Every structure is written in structure tokens, then in C-alpha cells.
Amino acid sequence: MTQYLLSTYVVDGEVPDQPMTPEKMQAMMEGVLTLEAEMEETGTFVFGGRLTGPDAATVVRNGDTGAIMTDGPFAESKEHIAGFYIINADDLDAALAWAARVSDMTGGPIEVYPFAATGQVKDQFPDMSSD
Amino acid sequence: MPDRQEVSDPRSYRADRSPSSTEDPTEGGSGDSSVERIFREVYGQVIATLVRAFGDITLAEDAAQDAFMVAIERWKSDGIPPNPAGWIVTTAQRRAIDDLRRSTRGRQLEQQIHTSVDAAAADDEPLAGDNPLDDDRLRLIFTCCHPALRTEHQVALTLRLLGGLSVDDVARSFLVSESAMARRLGRAKYKIKAANIPYRVPADADLPERLNSVLSVIYLIYNTGTDDLTERADLRDEAIRLARALAELMPDEPEAAGLLALLLLNESRVPARATDGEVVLLADQDRDEWDRDLITEGQLIVRVCIRRDRPGAFQLQAAIQAVHCDAATFDATDWTQIVTLYDHLYAIAPTAVVALNRAIAIGETEGPDVALTEIEPIRADLDSYHLMHATRGTLLRLLDRRDEAMSSYRRAADLATTDADRRFLEAQITDLVQ
Numbered sequence: 001m002t003q004y005l006l007s008t009y010v011v012d013g014e015v016p017d018q019p020m021t022p023e024k025m026q027a028m029m030e031g032v033l034t035l036e037a038e039m040e041e042t043g044t045f046v047f048g049g050r051l052t053g054p055d056a057a058t059v060v061r062n063g064d065t066g067a068i069m070t071d072g073p074f075a076e077s078k079e080h081i082a083g084f085y086i087i088n089a090d091d092l093d094a095a096l097a098w099a100a101r102v103s104d105m106t107g108g109p110i111e112v113y114p115f116a117a118t119g120q121v122k123d124q125f126p127d128m129s130s131d
Numbered sequence: 132m133p134d135r136q137e138v139s140d141p142r143s144y145r146a147d148r149s150p151s152s153t154e155d156p157t158e159g160g161s162g163d164s165s166v167e168r169i170f171r172e173v174y175g176q177v178i179a180t181l182v183r184a185f186g187d188i189t190l191a192e193d194a195a196q197d198a199f200m201v202a203i204e205r206w207k208s209d210g211i212p213p214n215p216a217g218w219i220v221t222t223a224q225r226r227a228i229d230d231l232r233r234s235t236r237g238r239q240l241e242q243q244i245h246t247s248v249d250a251a252a253a254d255d256e257p258l259a260g261d262n263p264l265d266d267d268r269l270r271l272i273f274t275c276c277h278p279a280l281r282t283e284h285q286v287a288l289t290l291r292l293l294g295g296l297s298v299d300d301v302a303r304s305f306l307v308s309e310s311a312m313a314r315r316l317g318r319a320k321y322k323i324k325a326a327n328i329p330y331r332v333p334a335d336a337d338l339p340e341r342l343n344s345v346l347s348v349i350y351l352i353y354n355t356g357t358d359d360l361t362e363r364a365d366l367r368d369e370a371i372r373l374a375r376a377l378a379e380l381m382p383d384e385p386e387a388a389g390l391l392a393l394l395l396l397n398e399s400r401v402p403a404r405a406t407d408g409e410v411v412l413l414a415d416q417d418r419d420e421w422d423r424d425l426i427t428e429g430q431l432i433v434r435v436c437i438r439r440d441r442p443g444a445f446q447l448q449a450a451i452q453a454v455h456c457d458a459a460t461f462d463a464t465d466w467t468q469i470v471t472l473y474d475h476l477y478a479i480a481p482t483a484v485v486a487l488n489r490a491i492a493i494g495e496t497e498g499p500d501v502a503l504t505e506i507e508p509i510r511a512d513l514d515s516y517h518l519m520h521a522t523r524g525t526l527l528r529l530l531d532r533r534d535e536a537m538s539s540y541r542r543a544a545d546l547a548t549t550d551a552d553r554r555f556l557e558a559q560i561t562d563l564v565q
Contacts, residue, residue, distance in 0.1 A: 002327040091329040092279055093337070114326040 003046060003115040004095040007084040010108045012054070031105045043088060044098065050083040082108065086115075166206060170199055173216035174295025175376075179267035180220050181227075182274075182330060188292070188320050190227065198223035268293065269380045270330050272373070276345040277328045284319035285348045286355075291316055294369045304355060304366050342381070346390045346445060349373045353394050358549055360405035367401075370394060378432075385439050388432050389446030395429035396452035398422070410555035414461040426456045447476040466495040483512040487519055499526040517546035521556060528563065537563050 020028070039045035057073045057080075073080050085102065089095040092114070099110040117124045174195070181191035198219045212218040275288040283305070290296045290304070302312035322328070333341040349370050356366030374391040381387045403416035433453040436446045451472045458464040473489035486509045494502030503526050506519070513519035520543035527536035537560060544556035 091327045092277070093329050093333070096279070112326075116325065 001088055001090060002092075002095070003118055004087055004089055004092075005084055005111075005113040005115065006087060006095070006099050006102055007111045007113070008082050008102060008106050008108055009079045009111065010082045010106075011079050028105065035101055035105060039085070039087065039098070046086040046088055048083070048085040051081060054080040079109065082106070166203065166211065169211065169215050170202075171295045173219060175268055175271070175293035176216045177219045177223065178292050178295075179271035180216075181223055182271060183267050184220075184224055185227065186330075188323065191223075192292075194223035194227040195219065197226050201226070266332075266380075268376065269332050272345055272377065273332055273341060274323060274328055274330050276341075276348045277323075278341070278344050279326060279328060280319055280322060282348070282351070284315060284322075285344070286351055287312060287315050288319050289348050289373070290352065290366075290369065293373060296365075296369065300365070304363065338384075342384060342386065345377065346374075346386060349377070349390060350394075350445075353397070357397075359408075360401055361408065367394075367398060371398060385436050385441045386443040386445050389436055389443055389449050392429045392432035392436070392449035393445055393452060395425045395432070396449060396456055399425035399429065399456060408551055410551050413455065418459065421456065429453065430456065442475065442479070444476060444480045447472055447479075451476070464495070466492055470496055483509040484516070487513060487516075487522060491522055494526060499529040502526050503530075515546060517543045517548065517552065517556075519543075520546065521552075521559075524556075524559060528559075533563055 036045065036048075054073045059070045059072065059074045060067050061070070062068070085098075087095065087098055089098065092112075095112055095114075099112050103110045177195050177198075178188075178191050181194055182188055185191050185194070201222055202215075202219060206212070272289065272293055275292055276285045280288070287301055287305070290301045291298065296304075298313050298316065299309045301316075302309045305312070307315075332338075352373070353367050353370035356363040356368075356370060371391070371394050374387070374394050378387045378391040399422040400413075400416060402422060403418065403420040404411050429449065430453045433446070433449050436442075437450070451469055454465055454469050454472070469492045470489065473485065473492055477485050477489055487506065490502045490505035490509075493505055503523065506523060506526075510519070510523075520539045524536045524539035524543060527533075527539060540556050540559045540563070544553050544560065547553040547556055
């Protein structure tokens with residue numbers, strides 16, 4: 001069992017079928033609810049969330065004189081992260097199958113990242129936080 | 132014949148570079164070279180089984196290396212055991228477990244190894260072959276060719292782990308340094324482990340796409356081997372060996388048989404193509420030099436595929452080559468049948484390269500002007516492909532449009548990927564000038 005981050009992406013200025021009709025919106029919501037219910041039932045779902053657009057994102061990096069904030073997402077890309085799921089899956093094939101279903105639903109690409117570790121760092125390195 | 136130094140280094144299980152590497156393995160040879168040959172033959176099986184046992188590729192490679200070292204010494208005095216692959220696997224497992232027992236981490240791992248061996252034995256659906264070692268090889272090739280890995284990593288892993296080529300040999304085949312290839316293999320193995328890429332034959336629903344990925348890797352290995360017909364014969368041998376193994380392991384998949392037939396039929400013409408490293412066109416080849424045994428085997432497979440009637444891209448390409456191999460002379464080629472086969476191929480694989488080859492066949496039945504018209508819609512797509520320009524050069528020359536022919540050949544020569552192709556195209560330009 002491995003945990004994976006499925007991050008959903010949208011392409012700036014390429015929101016398909018915009019604006020969405022109420023019927024389409026309804027169908028998509030039903031699709032989301034069905035998919036999430038299935039994730040829940042199979043013990044796949046761990047956590048998920050929808051993010052604000054890139055306009056509300058800020059990058060923080062450590063410069064010579066302390067932290068430097070810059071407006072916007074880190075990557076100068078036409079695509080930006082829109083939301084994510086964290087799931088449990090037996091292996092990469094199982095995770096990719098879930099990602100394919102999420103992508104089918106959102107119409108955008110999905111990035112699949114295996115977790116190297118989860119939880120707080122103090123939980124991962126108990127020896128270091130004991131003092 | 133390899134020298135002693137090479138044999139005593141287990142990292143040198145390299146492909147036999149001599150043209151006789153396809154000779155009957157039961158034929159003579161010295162003790163050392165037969166041990167080396169056995170190592171290479173069993174390498175893929177050994178690694179595949181150890182990966183299942185250990186759940187870790189690097190651990191499997193290290194244990195195999197150790198066991199090959201032991202084998203070199205032991206077999207010298209005791210002779211070669213009746214089941215060399217089994218001997219190596221048992222030795223590797225025993226030594227790995229001995230090593231592991233020496234550390235706490237090892238004792239945990241040992242537990243894990245036993246669990247994974249039991250789990251693997253319990254979960255596994257019975258696969259095509261009766262031999263459990265064969266099933267492991269099939270799992271490993273699907274792991275190596277997983278589409279989540281980039282193509283060059285799939286190719287490198289397949290050659291290293293299943294083909295048993297040394298890192299240096301794999302590096303040389305793809306014109307990169309040994310350290311760059313070692314990093315590439317390291318990154319690929321890291322991703323398999325970190326992303327938990329499964330070690331199994333994919334489920335039926337995924338099988339067509341995943342099998343295609345495996346077949347494409349083997350075909351790419353073969354084609355890389357045709358860039359230099361003499362220096363890279365080992366890559367072609369390895370591709371044929373892998374295709375043969377896959378066709379045997381997946382007898383219900385006609386595309387696996389199709390790929391094997393395609394490679395055998397392509398390889399049958401190599402003796403007539405490899406004259407002093409210069410390009411010899413199909414029309415100019417001495418057909419007496421074609422390898423009749425390979426043709427017979429390839430054509431037999433094609434006939435079986437036709438009876439099965441589950442056509443696919445590799446089977447159709449093999450059928451096209453079978454028609455070429457049937458013709459006693461270039462003029463006797465049944466071009467009408469070749470065009471029909473290209474029509475079928477284009478229907479299931481509508482790529483620009485297939486369209487180009489179809490146009491060439493149409494040129495033989497309907498004339499160069501028709502072929503040029505067929506190429507027109509794909510010209511832009513194939514603008515960086517030297518063979519498209521070379522084909523146009525030849526067609527334009529046939530139509531006596533010399534200036535256009537010359538500039539097409541010029542462009543083809545500029546884009547050519549091998550020196551032999553470039554020399555051939557320069558020669559066409561020289562001919563036109565005179």
C-alpha cells in the first residue's frame with residue numbers, strides 16, 4: 001500500500017465548455033460524488049481539497065535578507081494546480097486508474113506523486129524530536 | 132573467444148559480438164565461454180525470480196552478482212549443474228539471507244522477504260508458461276516497460292535486467308557515457324520503488340496497451356541495432372531473443388508472434404545489406420545472401436497469424452516483409468498485395484510513416500507521380516524525416532524533375548542520422564549532377 005497525491009490541473013484560459021450549463025454542472029457534481037463515495041467505500045480516500053486560483057497564490061523563498069514573497073504560483077506554466085486528492089492505493093497501476101477517473105471528470109491533466117513520507121516530520125524522525 | 136580476464140568478471144556478461152551468436156548452444160566451445168553464455172542466457176530469469184523474492188531490484192542484482200561469482204569457482208570443479216538458473220537463484224537467495232542476518236535491518240528484511248515470497252506464491256494467477264521462472268520473466272518485462280517510465284529508461288532497464296547486458300554495453304549502444312547510463316538506470320529503479328510500480332502481468336483490460344509498450348521497446352532495441360549492422364549486431368540478437376521469449380510466454384497474443392516474425396524477416400536480409408557498411412537498397416540486394424532459415428521461420432509464423440485472424444500492427448508489418456521475402460527478384464514482388472496490406476495497416480495505425488511506406492508501394496503499382504501525390508498530405512508532418520525526402524528525391528528523379536530531386540536528396544542528406552545513409556544520399560546527388 002502506498003499513498004499518492006493526485007493533483008488536478010487546469011490550463012489557464014482553457015476552461016472547457018465555459019460557461020458550464022446548469023445541466024453539465026449537475027452531471028459533473030454527480031460524477032464527483034459517485035467517485036468520492038467509491039473512494040470512501042474502498043478505503044482509498046485519505047484527504048482532498050479544492051484550491052483557489054493562481055491569483056491568490058504566493059511563493060515564499062528564503063533570500064539573503066530573509067523570506068521573500070512573490071505573487072503567483074511557483075512554476076511559470078500555463079497549467080496550475082486546482083485541487084488534489086490524497087489516496088491509498090495498492091500500487092501505481094491502482095493509483096493511475098483512480099487518476100484516470102478524476103481526469104475524466106475534470107477534463108484536465110492529473111499529476112500522480114507517491115508519498116515518500118506522511119505526517120509531521122517529528123513523527124517521521126522520533127529520535128530527533130525526543131529532546 | 133573471450134579471455135580469462137573477461138570471464139572472471141561477472142559484470143561482463145555481454146552479448147556475443149561475433150556473428151555466430153545464434154549458433155546451436157549445444158555445440159562445443161571452451162568451458163569458460165560456455166559458462167559465460169549460460170550466465171547471459173539465465174540472467175533475465177535469475178533477476179526476475181530474485182526481484183519477486185526480494186521485492187527490490189538492486190538487492191536482486193547484488194545477490195545475483197554474488198551468486199555468479201560463486202558459480203565461476205564452483206562449476207570449475209563440480210561441472211555445470213543440470214539447472215543452472217535454479218542453482219544461481221538458490222545460491223543468491225541463500226547468500227542474501229546470510230548477509231541480511233548480520234544486521235537488525237536485515238532480520239526485518241528477511242521477514243519481509245519470506246512474506247513477499249509467500250504472498251507472491253499465493254496471489255498469483257497461473258500464467259501462460261508452466262515454468263514459474265518464465266512467469267517471473269514476464270512480470271519483470273512488464274515492470275521494465277511500464278508506461279510511467281520514460282521510453283529511454285524502459286529500454287535501458289530491459290537490456291540491463293532481462294538481456295543481462297553490462298551497464299557499459301548498454302551505454303555504448305546508446306552513445307552515452309557509462310556513468311550517465313548508470314544514473315539513468317538508477318533513476319528508473321528509484322521510480323519503480325518509490326512509486327510502487329507493480330511487479331505483475333497487467334490485468335486483461337490494460338493488457339493491449341501495456342503489451343504494446345513492451346513490444347515497442349523490443350522493436351526500438353532492434354531498430355537501434357540496425358543503425359550499424361556490424362557493430363550493433365548484439366542489440367538485434369538481444370531484441371530477437373526477447374521477442375522470442377515473449378512470443379513463447381504469451382502464446383495467446385498474436386502481436387507478440389507478429390513482432391518476432393517481423394524481426395526474423397528483417398534480420399534475414401541483413402547479410403545482403405551489410406556490404407562494407409554501405410546502404411544497399413532492397414532492389415539492389417543479392418537475394419541469394421538472404422538467410423533462408425530466418426525467412427522460413429518468419430513466414431511460418433505469419434501464416435499462423437493469418438489463420439488466427441486477429442490482425443495487429445506488428446503482424447501486418449511482418450506480412451508485408453513476408454511478401455518481400457517471397458519474391459525471387461525485386462521485379463517479381465507482389466506490390467498489389469503489399470499495397471493491400473499497407474491499407475490494412477494504415478486503418479489500424481494511421482501514422483505518417485505508414486502513409487509514406489504505403490505511398491512507396493503505390494509508386495510501384497501506379498507510378499511515381501501517383502506516389503508523389505500520396506506523399507503531399509504528409510510532407511509537413513515528416514519534414515524532419517530524412518527518408519521522406521529521400522523517397523521524394525527518388526520519385527522526382529524517375530519523373531526526370533532533376534532540380535527538385537537534387538534538392539530533396541540534399542535535404543535528406545542533411546537530416547540523415549547515420550554516416551552510411553549520408554554517403555548513400557551524397558552519391559545520389561553526384562549521380563544527378565553528372
